[in-house]
Amino acid sequence: MALSGTIAGSAGTKAPSAARVDWVDYAKGICIVMVVMMHSVLGVELAAGQTGFMHVLVAFAKPFRMPDFFLISGLFLPLVIDRDWRTYLDRKVVHFAYFYVVWVTIQFGFKAPAFAAQTSWHHVGLLYLESFVEPFGTLWFIYLLPVFFVVTKLTRKFPPLVIWLIAAALETARISTGWTAIDEFCARFVYFYSGYLFAPYVFALSDRARKHPMLALAALATWALVNAGLVASGTSEWKIVSLVLGFAGACAIITMGTLLARAQWLNFFRFCGEHSIVIYLAFFLPMAATRTLLLRTGIIPDIGTVSLIVTVAGVLGALAIWRVALLFNARFLFERPEAFWIAPKKAGVRLQAAE
Numbered sequence: 375m376a377l378s379g380t381i382a383g384s385a386g387t388k389a390p391s392a393a394r395v396d397w398v399d400y401a402k403g404i405c406i407v408m409v410v411m412m413h414s415v416l417g418v419e420l421a422a423g424q425t426g427f428m429h430v431l432v433a434f435a436k437p438f439r440m441p442d443f444f445l446i447s448g449l450f451l452p453l454v455i456d457r458d459w460r461t462y463l464d465r466k467v468v469h470f471a472y473f474y475v476v477w478v479t480i481q482f483g484f485k486a487p488a489f490a491a492q493t494s495w496h497h498v499g500l501l502y503l504e505s506f507v508e509p510f511g512t513l514w515f516i517y518l519l520p521v522f523f524v525v526t527k528l529t530r531k532f533p534p535l536v537i538w539l540i541a542a543a544l545e546t547a548r549i550s551t552g553w554t555a556i557d558e559f560c561a562r563f564v565y566f567y568s569g570y571l572f573a574p575y576v577f578a579l580s581d582r583a584r585k586h587p588m589l590a591l592a593a594l595a596t597w598a599l600v601n602a603g604l605v606a607s608g609t610s611e612w613k614i615v616s617l618v619l620g621f622a623g624a625c626a627i628i629t630m631g632t633l634l635a636r637a638q639w640l641n642f643f644r645f646c647g648e649h650s651i652v653i654y655l656a657f658f659l660p661m662a663a664t665r666t667l668l669l670r671t672g673i674i675p676d677i678g679t680v681s682l683i684v685t686v687a688g689v690l691g692a693l694a695i696w697r698v699a700l701l702f703n704a705r706f707l708f709e710r711p712e713a714f715w716i717a718p719k720k721a722g723v724r725l726q727a728a729e
Contacts, residue, residue: 396644397580398446401631403647405443407689408435410657413512414685418665418677426678428685434602437610438623440515441565445624447519448526448569449576455527464717466523470516472710477655478502478510484659485511509554512658516651518558522566534571541567545620546613565620579625583632590629597626646689652708653692660691 412435415428454465482502489498509517529537541564549560569576583590601619604610610619634640646653664687668680699707712719 394648396635397584397628397632398449399631399644399647400634400640401442401446401627401647402650403643403645404627404631405439405446406646406650406653407643407685408439409443410653410661410688410692411435411681411685412439413657414661414665414688415681417661418669418681418684421665421669422677422680424677426676426681428678428681433605435623437601437605437616437619438627440562441620442624442627443515444522444562444565445569445576445621446628448522448566448571449573451523451526451570452573455530455570461717462523462527464715467520468714468716469710470520472714473651473655474513474516476707478505478513481511481513481658484662507555512654514554514558515654518555518562521555521559522563525563526567526570538564538567538571542617545617548613564617565624568621576628580628580632583629584636587633587636590633594626594629594633597622601626649693649696652696653689655708656692656695657688659695661685661688664688664691 411428412432415426415432419425419429454462457465479502482505486495486498486502489501544560545562545564547560549557551557601610601623604615604619609615631643634643661684665680665684668674668683674680674683696708699705705711
C-alpha cells in the first residue's frame with residue numbers, strides 16, 4: 375500500500391499520478407503519529423487513573439489532529455471524482471470496506487473473550503454485527519471515509535459554497551446523537567470537503583512555504599502560541615473557534631510537512647505517511663500489549679514515560695506487523711486481493727489520496 379517516488383511540489387492538483395507529493399507524506403506521517411499518540415496516551419492514563427506530561431501534547435493536537443487528516447484525504451479527489459460509478463465505488467468504497475471488515479474482525483477477535491466474560495457469547499455475536507453499523511474502536515476513520523467520498527460525488531452538481539456552508543454549520547452545531555458515524559460525519563465533513571474544494575489553494579500554500587521558509591517558520595511559531603493559549607484557556611472548544619483552529623492547524627501541519635520535505639529532515643515521518651494506513655490498521659495490538667505489560671509490571675513509574683513508550687511501540691509495532699505479513703505472504707491484511715475488486719485494476723502508481 376506504500377509507493378515509492380516523490381515530487382517536490384505540484385501545480386494545483388495536477389500532480390502526475392506516477393509520483394508522490396513529498397510534503398503530503400510528511401503531513402500524513404505527522405497526523406498518523408498524533409493519532410497513535412492520542413489513543414496511547416489516553417488509554418494509559420485511563421488505565422492508570424492519572425495523567426502524565428504527554429497529556430499536554432495530546433491536548434495541544436486535539437483541535438487539528440483529525441481535521442488535517444480529513445482535509446488531506448480530500449486533496450486529490452478532484453482528479454478522480456468524475457470517474458464512472460463502478461470504478462469510483464471500487465476505489466473509494468470497496469477499498470476501505472474490505473480493510474474495515476478484515477480489521478474489525480481481527481480487533482474483535484482479540485477483545486471477544488473479555489466481552490464474553492462480562493456478558494455472553496451470544497451478546498458478543500450481536501456486538502460484532504453492530505460494528506457494521508456503529509464503527510468499532512479505532513476504525514471509525516476508514517468507516518467514514520467512503521461515506522465522505524460518496525456524499526461528495528453525489529453533491530458535486532450542487533453549488534459548492536452551499537455544500538461547504540452546510541458542512542460548516544454541521545460542525546458548529548455539535549451534533550450528538552450517540553451514533554459515531556452520524557456525529558463524526560457532522561463534525562468532520564467540512565474538512566474533507568474543504569480539501570476537495572480548496573485543493574489548489576492548499577497546494578499554493580505549500581508552494582509559498584517552500585519558497586519562503588523563514589516566513590513559514592514565523593507563521594508556525596505564531597500559530598503554536600495561539601493554539602496553545604486557546605487550548606489552555608478552554609476557548610478552543612468554543613463553537614466557531616474550533617472550526618477556525620481546525621483549519622489553522624491543518625494549514626500548520628501542511629506548512630510543517632512542506633518545510634520538512636524541503637530540508638529532507640525527519641524522514642521517519644515521511645515513511646509513516648507513506649504507510650499511514652498500515653499504521654492505522656495495526657497499531658492497536660502493539661499499543662495495547664505494551665500498555666498492559668508496562669502497567670502490570672510497574673517497571674516504569676512515570677505515566678508520561680509509559681505513554682511515550684506505548685506510542686512508539688504502537689507505531690513501530692504496526693510497521694513490524696506489516697513486514698511480518700509480507701514475509702509470511704499474508705498480504706491480504708494490507709493489500710486488497712483481486713477477488714475483492716469490482717472494477718478493473720489500473721496499472722501504475724496511485725496518489726496518496728487513493729490510500
